[in-house]
Amino acid sequence: xxxxxxxxxxxxxxxxxxxxxxxxxxxxxxxxxxxxxxxxxxxxxxxxxxxxxxxxxxxxxxxxxxxxxxxxxxxxxxxxxxxxxxxxxxxxxxxxxxxxxxxxxxxxxxxxxxxxxxxxxxxxxxxxxxxxxxxxxxxxxxxxxxxxxxxxxxxxxxxxxxxxxxxxxxxxxxxxxxxxxxxxxxxxxxxxxxxxxxxxxxxxxxxxxxxxxxxxxxxxxxxxxxxxxxxxxxxxxxxxxxxxxxxxxxxxxxxxxxxxxxxxxxxxxxxxxxxxxxxxxxxxxxxxxxxxxxxxxxxxxxxxxxxxxxxxxxxxxxxxxxxxxxxxxxxxxxxxxxxxxxxxxxxxxxxx
Amino acid sequence: xxxxxxxxxxxxxxxxxxxxxxxxxxxxxxxxxxxxxxxxxxxxxxxxxxxxxxxxxxxxxxxxxxxxxxxxxxxxxxxxxxxxxxxxxxxxxxxxxxxxxxxxxxxxxxxxxxxxxxxxxxxxxxxxxxxxxxxxxxxxxxxxxxxxxxxxxxxxxxxxxxxxxxxxxxxxxxxxxxxxxxxxxxxxxxxxxxxxxxxxxxxxxxxxxxxxxxxxxxxxxxxxxxxxxxxxxxxxxxxxxxxxxxxxxxxxxxxxxxxxxxxxxxxxxxxxxxxxxxxxxxxxxxxxxxxxxxxxxxxxxxxxxxxxxxxxxxxxxxxxxxxxxxxxxxxxxxxxxxxxxxxxxxxxxxxxxxxxxxxxxxxxxxxxxxxxxxxxxxxxxxxxxxxxxxxxxxxxxxxxxxxxxxxxxxxxxxxxxxxxxxxxxxx
Numbered sequence: 001x002x003x004x005x006x007x008x009x010x011x012x013x014x015x016x017x018x019x020x021x022x023x024x025x026x027x028x029x030x031x032x033x034x035x036x037x038x039x040x041x042x043x044x045x046x047x048x049x050x051x052x053x054x055x056x057x058x059x060x061x062x063x064x065x066x067x068x069x070x071x072x073x074x075x076x077x078x079x080x081x082x083x084x085x086x087x088x089x090x091x092x093x094x095x096x097x098x099x100x101x102x103x104x105x106x107x108x109x110x111x112x113x114x115x116x117x118x119x120x121x122x123x124x125x126x127x128x129x130x131x132x133x134x135x136x137x138x139x140x141x142x143x144x145x146x147x148x149x150x151x152x153x154x155x156x157x158x159x160x161x162x163x164x165x166x167x168x169x170x171x172x173x174x175x176x177x178x179x180x181x182x183x184x185x186x187x188x189x190x191x192x193x194x195x196x197x198x199x200x201x202x203x204x205x206x207x208x209x210x211x212x213x214x215x216x217x218x219x220x221x222x223x224x225x226x227x228x229x230x231x232x233x234x235x236x237x238x239x240x241x242x243x244x245x246x247x248x249x250x251x252x253x254x255x256x257x258x259x260x261x262x263x264x265x266x267x268x269x270x271x272x273x274x275x276x277x278x279x280x281x282x283x284x285x286x287x288x289x290x291x292x293x294x295x296x297x298x299x300x301x302x303x304x305x306x307x308x309x310x311x312x313x314x315x316x317x318x319x320x321x322x323x324x325x326x327x328x329x330x331x332x333x334x335x336x337x338x339x340x341x342x343x344x345x346x347x348x349x350x351x352x
Numbered sequence: 353x354x355x356x357x358x359x360x361x362x363x364x365x366x367x368x369x370x371x372x373x374x375x376x377x378x379x380x381x382x383x384x385x386x387x388x389x390x391x392x393x394x395x396x397x398x399x400x401x402x403x404x405x406x407x408x409x410x411x412x413x414x415x416x417x418x419x420x421x422x423x424x425x426x427x428x429x430x431x432x433x434x435x436x437x438x439x440x441x442x443x444x445x446x447x448x449x450x451x452x453x454x455x456x457x458x459x460x461x462x463x464x465x466x467x468x469x470x471x472x473x474x475x476x477x478x479x480x481x482x483x484x485x486x487x488x489x490x491x492x493x494x495x496x497x498x499x500x501x502x503x504x505x506x507x508x509x510x511x512x513x514x515x516x517x518x519x520x521x522x523x524x525x526x527x528x529x530x531x532x533x534x535x536x537x538x539x540x541x542x543x544x545x546x547x548x549x550x551x552x553x554x555x556x557x558x559x560x561x562x563x564x565x566x567x568x569x570x571x572x573x574x575x576x577x578x579x580x581x582x583x584x585x586x587x588x589x590x591x592x593x594x595x596x597x598x599x600x601x602x603x604x605x606x607x608x609x610x611x612x613x614x615x616x617x618x619x620x621x622x623x624x625x626x627x628x629x630x631x632x633x634x635x636x637x638x639x640x641x642x643x644x645x646x647x648x649x650x651x652x653x654x655x656x657x658x659x660x661x662x663x664x665x666x667x668x669x670x671x672x673x674x675x676x677x678x679x680x681x682x683x684x685x686x687x688x689x690x691x692x693x694x695x696x697x698x699x700x701x702x703x704x705x706x707x708x709x710x711x712x713x714x715x716x717x718x719x720x721x722x723x724x725x726x727x728x729x730x731x732x733x734x735x736x737x738x739x740x741x742x743x744x745x746x747x748x749x750x751x752x753x754x755x756x757x758x759x760x761x762x763x764x765x766x767x768x769x770x771x772x773x774x775x776x777x778x779x
Contacts, residue, residue, distance in 0.1 A: 026629070028719075028727060030630075030727075035740075038716070039549065039741065039742065041716075042549045042716040042718075043549045045716065045718065046548055046549055046550075046718050047467075049718055049719065050468075050471045053433060055719055056717070056718035056719050058631055058715050058716065058717055058727040059715055059716040060630070060631065060712050060714060060715040060716075061714055061715070061716075061737075062712075062714075078627060078629070121514065233740070234739060234740050235740065235742070236739060236740065236741075236742075236747070253742075255742045256742045258742070259516070259742045259743060259744055260742075260744070261514050261515075261516065262506070262507070262510055262514045262515055262516070321459060323467065326463070327549070327742075328742065
């Protein structure tokens, strides 16, 4: 009977799967973490696989936080070897790692990613955008002083038009398409863009020292009255939407701007155009570091892990003419890069 | 006014009502048809560029010097693997453009062929070591920028500073084209290779195979268990039993549970509790199985129920046991319905991505999975990953992958219709 066979087959399968559970050896490198580092890590993985003939590392895009959780779960071979991050590891995550026996990790600075504030190519010009106007345009609450109120009072963001904030900005309604809170790009927009503008108010800067918690809430919370529209994590979607709405601004990573320079234009911020050089030197203010973290205990037991790390920090990849740069990565300054390469090659453990 | 007049007076209104209703129906059908047609036309139109691939015809010099190999009679595969192929295509390009001297221009020039070209040449030499020491015209894979430009995705009429392909490159491409060195071929690689970060190298075979392994597990688990559960509930379970009623309600509820919930369940049970590996088709199949199970049980029960009692009674009447009644008569008659239900359940499972996000299937997997335990991804997830890649050429690949997925779904639904038509019995 066909049913008997099918039932037997599924029993056999179930046994097989329980059997395979106990075997944990794996011959491929496992990587998790940030979806911003994903496009870079995958190129390195592919090149590594092609060059060495070893299995290509498997890379999951779990987001920075999700990656840290998986990475710090334990030091066994059933946990990932590397996690990518679009920000530095947090103290709490580091402690979690230590607690779970992941004691020896190395931090590698991959480079930087710029965050573009862009609109349609033929749309109005937003080049007079400053961090301060970004803050006034996007924060949920702003100091009442901007509308003639007192310095110490905070009011709900009253601005509806960019030109109300700064007469040099175009007279169009504030509408910004950007990523949701789960995204690292959003974190950077909040911490570098909005908070950066918030700090330009002396009373807010003073608050950082007196009440840092309130400061963070006030300076990082994005308005939710429809002027900032969450678009999901798909940057291509934001760009296609921008092409239909010339006066709308979009927030996305530099590599997407680089690939779509015929559709959208990035705005200057504080007078600094978003260029490769300005991001690398830090002149363009909204950029963030990209890292990956390696479990050094896995270097001996996972075949090829050392070679993979070496490939990642090699000149072929990260160097001046490296293939990562072709993909839109902005390299770290030379001095830091040299330190990174040394750390990566010699498995220098991270101390926090 | 008598009844006849009343009817007559309202008659016009009633006819008009009917006409209006018919019109609404036609409008809705036309609208949904238009939406569907628009969707299909849009996706197919966008996918077309992905099915062709641009190549540059180059005379590759496989000399010992270029390959950095010592001259000898034969080479081991390892030696051939380690030989130098990186410069072969670039050298051929430099020869075509002898005037290009500056380092930067040279870099741009060699960037016109795919970074995958060197590995392709390597495989070519390993397959046929006789190439060593000869010169041969070879179609070398073009980079995605050249490819997009050639296909017109990158428009040459827009100003240079906004264009990814600069004027200098355009003039080179024009020269190559004039020499007949730019060739377009069917993009077989799209159907035969795994994922890649280079659009010109990326293919869906890895994802298709991942989907296949996942579906095998799902089918092996959900079909026997689903049918057995349905047979028990329909034929053996005590009627009017509170516990059985509870199970029935729950099966119907399960069919309506959002699929992401099964993903979370799979993460908690299979991966965290049983310690199974992430990204494995086995786990994916077991998660999708949970989702598919109620979708198989419900139509199976319906088709068992629709077998007329007279068949059962007749079989019982000539002395068949209950088992014999079920396996010899009820199930064969219910089979078309069961198969249809299962195939549609499987088709839904094939297009499912949400539960797989939780168990690590959203991953870059370049190697083709060879077993149920190898890291893999599935078609819908591959579409998701490509749609989020910055390179322009991935837009076409995304649409092409959607077309492939749709073809499979159509085929499965078509199969379900054929089975139903062929084996359907009417009473």
